[in-house]
Amino acid sequence: MHPKVVCYDAPVFIGTSIYRAGGPLFSKCLNKVLIISLTLIGLTASAQNHGSSKLETVLGQLDSQAKNFHSFSADVERTKVTVVVNDRSTETGSILVRGDKMLLQMKSPDIRTVLLTGDNLYLYTPSLNRVEEHNLGQNRTLVDQFLLLGVGTSGKELQKNYLITLLGEPIIGDSKTVELELTPKSQEVRNQISKIEIWLNESSWLPVQQQFNETGSGDYFIINYSKIVKNPAIDEATFKPHWPKGTEKIKPQG
Numbered sequence: 001m002h003p004k005v006v007c008y009d010a011p012v013f014i015g016t017s018i019y020r021a022g023g024p025l026f027s028k029c030l031n032k033v034l035i036i037s038l039t040l041i042g043l044t045a046s047a048q049n050h051g052s053s054k055l056e057t058v059l060g061q062l063d064s065q066a067k068n069f070h071s072f073s074a075d076v077e078r079t080k081v082t083v084v085v086n087d088r089s090t091e092t093g094s095i096l097v098r099g100d101k102m103l104l105q106m107k108s109p110d111i112r113t114v115l116l117t118g119d120n121l122y123l124y125t126p127s128l129n130r131v132e133e134h135n136l137g138q139n140r141t142l143v144d145q146f147l148l149l150g151v152g153t154s155g156k157e158l159q160k161n162y163l164i165t166l167l168g169e170p171i172i173g174d175s176k177t178v179e180l181e182l183t184p185k186s187q188e189v190r191n192q193i194s195k196i197e198i199w200l201n202e203s204s205w206l207p208v209q210q211q212f213n214e215t216g217s218g219d220y221f222i223i224n225y226s227k228i229v230k231n232p233a234i235d236e237a238t239f240k241p242h243w244p245k246g247t248e249k250i251k252p253q254g
Contacts, residue, residue: 055166058178058200059155065205069152072097072206073232074225076104083218097151101239117239130248131241150198150207161185167197172208173226175201191215204230 072095079090093106104114113124119140124131158164163183170179177199184190197211210223243249 055164058166058180059158061205062153062155062158062200066152066154066157068231070098070231071234072151072228072230073234074228077224077226078221079224080221081219083220096234096238098234098236098239103239115239115241117241120241122241124243124247126244128248129244129246130250131243133249133251135251149196149210150200162196169202170199172199175203175208177201177208201228204228206230 075092075094077090077092079088081088091106091110092108093104095105096103100116102114102116106112106114111126113122115122115124119136121134121136122131123134162185165181165183167179167181170177179197179199182196182198184193184196192215194213194215196213198207199209200206201208206225206228207223208225208228211220212223213220
């Protein structure tokens with residue numbers, strides 16, 4: 001699917017926020033809804049600081065690792081920074097990924113579940129006793145580009161939708177990483193997110209940290225991953241939609 005084809009009846013997830021092509025969907029959720037972006041599809045090689053040969057090596061490593069990727073689990077911590085009021089808000093939870101399926105369970109400060117399976121995305125909020133079901137349809141490919149940012153993605157896939165700059169090889173925690181700056185090629189995406197920075201562990205080639213910079217406001221959010229496990233055994237039943245009896249089920253329109 002061409003990245004500029006956007007279904008206006010389905011949400012687009014960029015980083016940890018929900019967007020439509022024309023602007024944020026559910027703006028109140030910008031600081032609340034955490035949906036981890038893990039699959040990058042698109043990068044045009046551009047190395048300013050470390051040479052094109054190093055960037056080519058990184059993309060080659062991603063190609064190699066993608067062939068053996070099956071699943072992923074980690075704890076996540078997401079901090080939203082609102083620059084104008086110098087506000088920082090943090091959420092924590094865990095994520096499971098198997099193939100193109102994802103289960104995100106937020107635990108603090110608010111409990112929520114996000115489930116992606118097939119073309120359906122579910123947002124379950126226990127405090128409201130409600131689950132929203134979104135059919136992504138043609139939007140599924142675009143959603144994957146952000147919802148699964150950096151996990152099991154090949155270098156070739158990355159070159160399709162982003163410009164890339166290799167910024168360095170910093171140490172994050174106890175991990176030696178490669179830091180990439182990603183600029184979306186799609187104008188619709190750039191209207192929301194000006195650039196993304198991602199730090200990949202040089203041993204596993206999985207993300208350790210991501211930063212999404214919002215267009216215009218200067219606000220940004222940082223996602224940190226810990227207790228990362230590559231290719232854990234995850235039962236298929238984990239990704240089936242099961243909600244408590246009496247849960248209100250809605251399908252938002254437009």
